[in-house]
Amino acid sequence: MATNYVSSAAAQHHPRHGEVLLDVQGLVKHFPINQGVVFKRRVGAVQAVDGVNFQLRRGETLGVVGESGCGKSTLARLLMRLETPTRGKAILEGRDIYSLNGSELRRLRRNVQMVMQDPYTSLNPRMTVGDIIGEPFEIHPDAAPRGDRRRRVQELLEVVGLNPEHINRYPHQFSGGQRQRIGIARALALRPQIIVCDEPVSALDVSIQAQVINLLEGLQAEFGLSYIFIAHDLSVVRHIADRVAVMYLGKIVEVGTETEIYERPTHPYTQALLSAVPVPDPRARNHREIIRLEGDVPSPANPPSGCHFRTRCWKAQDICATQEPKLTPRQADPHPVACHFAELRHPVR
Amino acid sequence: MSAPAKHHLLEVKDLFVEFRSRDGVTKVINGVSYHLDPGETLAVLGESGSGKSVTAQAIMGILDMPPAAIPSGQILYNGVDLLTLSEEKRREVRGKEISMIFQDALSALNPVFPVGWQIGEVLRKREGKSRAEARKRAIELMDLVKIPASKQRVGDYPHQFSGGMRQRVMIAMSLAQDPKVLIADEPTTALDVTVQAQIMDLLGDLRRDLNMGLILITHDLGVVADVADRIAVMYAGRIIEEAPVFDIYEAPAHPYTKGLLASIPRLDMRGQELATIKGLPPNLAKIPPGCPFHPRCPYAQPICREVVPAKHVLGPRYSACHFAQEVVTSGN
Ligand SMILES: Nc1ncnc2c1ncn2[C@@H]1O[C@H](COP(=O)(O)OP(=O)(O)OP(=O)(O)O)[C@@H](O)[C@H]1O
Ligand SMILES: Nc1ncnc2c1ncn2[C@@H]1O[C@H](COP(=O)(O)OP(=O)(O)OP(=O)(O)O)[C@@H](O)[C@H]1O
Ligand code: SF4
Ligand code: SF4
Ligand SMILES: [Mg+2]
Ligand SMILES: [Mg+2]
Numbered sequence: 109m110a111t112n113y114v115s116s117a118a119a120q121h122h123p124r125h126g127e128v129l130l131d132v133q134g135l136v137k138h139f140p141i142n143q144g145v146v147f148k149r150r151v152g153a154v155q156a157v158d159g160v161n162f163q164l165r166r167g168e169t170l171g172v173v174g175e176s177g178c179g180k181s182t183l184a185r186l187l188m189r190l191e192t193p194t195r196g197k198a199i200l201e202g203r204d205i206y207s208l209n210g211s212e213l214r215r216l217r218r219n220v221q222m223v224m225q226d227p228y229t230s231l232n233p234r235m236t237v238g239d240i241i242g243e244p245f246e247i248h249p250d251a252a253p254r255g256d257r258r259r260r261v262q263e264l265l266e267v268v269g270l271n272p273e274h275i276n277r278y279p280h281q282f283s284g285g286q287r288q289r290i291g292i293a294r295a296l297a298l299r300p301q302i303i304v305c306d307e308p309v310s311a312l313d314v315s316i317q318a319q320v321i322n323l324l325e326g327l328q329a330e331f332g333l334s335y336i337f338i339a340h341d342l343s344v345v346r347h348i349a350d351r352v353a354v355m356y357l358g359k360i361v362e363v364g365t366e367t368e369i370y371e372r373p374t375h376p377y378t379q380a381l382l383s384a385v386p387v388p389d390p391r392a393r394n395h396r397e398i399i400r401l402e403g404d405v406p407s408p409a410n411p412p413s414g415c416h417f418r419t420r421c422w423k424a425q426d427i428c429a430t431q432e433p434k435l436t437p438r439q440a441d442p443h444p445v446a447c448h449f450a451e452l453r454h455p456v457r
Numbered sequence: 458m459s460a461p462a463k464h465h466l467l468e469v470k471d472l473f474v475e476f477r478s479r480d481g482v483t484k485v486i487n488g489v490s491y492h493l494d495p496g497e498t499l500a501v502l503g504e505s506g507s508g509k510s511v512t513a514q515a516i517m518g519i520l521d522m523p524p525a526a527i528p529s530g531q532i533l534y535n536g537v538d539l540l541t542l543s544e545e546k547r548r549e550v551r552g553k554e555i556s557m558i559f560q561d562a563l564s565a566l567n568p569v570f571p572v573g574w575q576i577g578e579v580l581r582k583r584e585g586k587s588r589a590e591a592r593k594r595a596i597e598l599m600d601l602v603k604i605p606a607s608k609q610r611v612g613d614y615p616h617q618f619s620g621g622m623r624q625r626v627m628i629a630m631s632l633a634q635d636p637k638v639l640i641a642d643e644p645t646t647a648l649d650v651t652v653q654a655q656i657m658d659l660l661g662d663l664r665r666d667l668n669m670g671l672i673l674i675t676h677d678l679g680v681v682a683d684v685a686d687r688i689a690v691m692y693a694g695r696i697i698e699e700a701p702v703f704d705i706y707e708a709p710a711h712p713y714t715k716g717l718l719a720s721i722p723r724l725d726m727r728g729q730e731l732a733t734i735k736g737l738p739p740n741l742a743k744i745p746p747g748c749p750f751h752p753r754c755p756y757a758q759p760i761c762r763e764v765v766p767a768k769h770v771l772g773p774r775y776s777a778c779h780f781a782q783e784v785v786t787s788g789n
Contacts, residue, residue: 175649176620283737284505313504313738314676318720318731325730340649343679347722347731384654386679388721390702393683400658401651404619 126166129301129334130187135160135196137182141409154409156182158358160196161435164302169328169335171349171366173342173381175405178355180338181225184306187336188222189213200302218248221295223288225307230291231279237290238275241265244297251298264293268323285316292323296331304336309344321348342385346370354378357408357416360435364443374440374450377417415447423449464536465492466670467516467555467638472530474511474694477523483741485511487694489530493638493670498661500673500681500702502717503691504738509674512691513640517557518547534638552579556636558627558644565627566615572626573599573611579633598629602659621652628659632667639664640672645680657684678721682706690714693739693749700774710769710776710785712756748778756780 138153157179164170172180185191187198189205197204205216224230231240242261245252252260262272268289270282279287288308295303305324309317325348327333339345345352352369354362354377362375373379380399387396401420406412415433418424427448435446474486486508493499501509514520516532518539532539534554539547559565567575576598577591586594592611599607602625615623624644631639641660645653661684664671675681681688681702688705690698690713698711709715719732736753739745745752751761760779769781778784 175651285737314678314717315504315720315734315738318722318733321722322730322733342650343722380651384650386654386677386683388678388682388706388718388723390682390685390706398654400654404621404652405649 126168126332126334128163129166129200130164131197131199132160132162132164132187133197133199135183135186135198136194137179137186137191138194152409155358155411156408157186157193158411160355160358160360162353162360162363164334164336166301166334167328167332168351169337169349171345171352172336172338172355173340173345173352174355175340175381177405177408179358179408180355181306183355184222184304184336184338187302187304188220189216214248218244218251218298219300220302220304221298221300223291223295223303223305223308226311228284228287228311231287233279236276236278237265237270237282240279240290241294241297244294248298260297261293264296267296267327268293269319283316284312285319288312288320289323292320292327296327299331300333302334302336304338306338307340308337310339310341317344324348342370342382354381357405357411359416359446361417361447362443362445363435364441368441368443372441372443372452374438374443374445374452375417375447376421376423376449379453417447425449464533466495466535467672468492468531468533469512469516470531470533472512472515472532473528474508474515474520474530475526475528477526481742484744485694485741486515487744489691489694489696491689491696491699493672495637495670496664496668498664498671498673498684498686500675500685500688501691502675502678502681502688504676506738506741507691508694509691510642513557513642513672513674516640517551517555518544519551552583552631552636553634554636555638555640556631556634557640557642558624558631559642566623568615571612571614572618573613576626576629576633579630584634594633595629598632599626601632601663602626602629604629619652620648621655624648624652624656625659628656628663632663635667636669638670638672640674642674643676644673646675646677653680660684678717690717693741693744695749695777697750697778698774698776700776704774708785708787710771710774710781711750711778712754712784713750715784716753716755756784 135157136159137157138155140150141152141154142148143151160183162170174180182191186193193206197206200216208216238261241264242257245257262275265272265275270286270289282290309320312320321344328335337345337348346366349366351365353360354369356377362369362373362378369378370382373382380401383397383399403420406419412419414430415428418428433446433448435444437444438450440451469489469491472486472489475482475484489512491499503509515527527540534550539550573592573595576595580586580591580594596607596611599611604610604622604625618626645656648656657680660671663669673685685702687699687701689696692713698714705714709718716734720734722731734753739749747763748761748766751757766777766779768775768777771781771785
């Protein structure tokens with residue numbers, strides 16, 4: 109690995125045209141709800157992920173946004189094969205990852221890595237930083253010869269902007285932002301192609317968030333990594349993502365380039381979500397047209413029929429209760445959206 | 458400054474708070490001053506550990522002393538120093554004059570009692586109201602915070618409410634005794650954006666309709682820009698800058714505030730690399746000498762390592778930076 113990793117971020121910012129790396133088709137994850145102590149009876153299911161399709165290209169960042177409980181983390185765990193899907197496929201290098209086992213599965217695990225949300229609990233407090241970052245080499249001994257590992261770990265520390273001399277320290281001796289860097293170093297150890305980041309900066313202070321975002325962007329430019337970047341902060345996602353998928357109750361309701369989603373959203377939910385984001389400029393106060401959604405997100409155990417969003421949608425008609433809108437390009441704008449009455453909001457933001 | 462009396466509604470004056478333990482003394486609040494008038498929203502901004510909540514707890518009189526101690530300072534409510542009152546007198550102020558919504562509100566509700574019972578509790582216990590009276594008032598308060606179908610829901614339990622609705626219940630509880638000052642400590646951090654917006658609207662309406670003074674503690678620069686009249690920025694247990702909201706976003710007068718504003722990704726500005734504040738938040742056990750921000754400050758000069766900067770007053774605002782004037786004129 110070269111050492112000057114974090115420099116040329118701006119030069120190669122957001123490469124657009126790589127080949128398709130990952131093709132997710134009709135992914136579904138239902139968690140059964142059981143009742144009864146001795147004889148468990150299935151009484152329903154939490155429809156956490158409910159028919160998700162998307163493609164991820166080499167060197168691209170796909171942002172995934174949506175409110176709490178809409179299925180973002182479940183999607184991440186499915187892609188890591190930490191959960192088995194109820195239905196659906198995810199094709200990586202021509203193979204469905206859910207049909208792999210043995211050595212093929214281990215290869216997959218090398219190729220797809222994850223950075224977790226909580227830098228305070230996701231690292232084992234009893235392991236040194238060196239052991240944490242080097243652990244993937246224990247699981248995949250062929251990735252680095254034993255004698256070479258310490259040096260590799262020190263390189264990784266340097267890559268993420270930590271002092272290589274701190275290899276023997278423990279997680280509690282680092283700040284939140286530094287711990288998130290440790291998590292990133294660990295994810296990089298096996299030189300993956302894809303990194304799934306589940307809320308990687310949400311737990312960090314504003315002044316530290318920017319450091320971690322810049323690091324992720326620099327590493328992407330250097331290694332041609334692809335990211336799936338999950339966050340509920342729409343401003344952060346706009347900053348880092350090339351394409352964005354908006355989720356609501358287990359489904360993608362709108363997907364498009366960063367510009368399409370942020371400047372020409374056609375789904376009422378996306379429009380409401382964007383309008384609610386506070387702008388850090390008091391002059392915007394009375395110039396923003398905020399769409400106030402009524403109520404809360406319904407339970408994913410019992411989602412509304414037809415369009416899941418209809419209970420909060422101000423445009424809902426009878427058809428919305430009976431017919432599920434497909435995620436498909438519509439007249440209003442060429443990017444795919446799942447709404448019978450998709451239209452540009454005017455004036456847009 | 459509409460108050461006819463010469464006092465502010467609430468004024469914290471040169472407050473110091475420390476925590477004493479076997480390992481020594483940690484000075485977490487080091488001379489904080491701010492004030493609040495009726496109908497006004499003061500936002501207190503600052504990163505984790507800067508002392509926002511401890512200051513609020515000192516105002517409320519709910520710090521555990523020991524380990525906490527207040528070696529000096531005043532907390533004036535309508536001109537009376539709360540720190541000199543007996544615990545009994547302070548209890549009367551708490552809830553009735555000054556009330557607070559807590560950071561971890563969502564877990565603060567008791568799961569085994571109906572929400573209406575919990576909203577009315579303080580009225581039964583402190584104001585001697587009957588069950589029926591307390592229940593009636595609980596329903597009124599639920600209406601005030603816009604919980605739909607209050608009459609039907611007054612007997613429901615916390616788990617039957619969503620996060621946003623539970624936060625409304627907490628707000629209703631804090632308003633039970635018509636306080637004049639409401640301190641909201643990160644009231645929306647645990648909530649989704651669309652629900653966040655609803656709660657901020659609600660707090661804004663209540664402040665206006667009830668003419669309360671609102672102290673909003675947050676680290677979200679977006680929320681602040683939306684609702685605050687004035688902003689106090691905390692760093693290492695001090696207020697390093699205070700200004701009317703428009704001034705601060707237009708031209709911060711402290712390098713820390715300036716760095717914060719530059720480092721947030723903005724929906725309306727898709728930039729390239731984000732500006733960062735180098736280094737780490739200070740360790741309170743060893744706050745750097747001189748200006749506490751100097752190890753991270755791009756403007757730092759030798760004097761900053763030695764001399765604690767005084768407040769530089771610039772019209773309606775001040776900044777605790779030796780070079781406040783230069784920073785403010787360099788713009789945003
Ligand atoms: N192991 C599980 N068993 C049952 N239900 C689950 C399980 N994991 C997740 N769920 C449910 O699935 C839904 C989606 O959860 P998920 O964690 O994917 O949401 P999320 O979008 O990541 O939310 P957040 O923004 O709060 O992290 C939720 O209703 C959750 O309660
Ligand atoms: N009971 C306590 N004993 C010892 N130290 C404490 C105690 N409560 C708070 N502190 C310390 O006081 C400092 C200020 O804490 P405070 O809770 O006011 O921060 P804050 O600005 O509210 O941060 P956050 O944004 O994380 O809520 C922190 O360093 C904290 O560790
Ligand atoms: S399909 Fe109907 S309910 Fe759903 S978002 Fe569109 S208009 Fe609203
Ligand atoms: S006093 Fe010096 S170190 Fe402190 S903020 Fe001002 S310029 Fe920076
Ligand atoms: Mg999640
Ligand atoms: Mg706090």
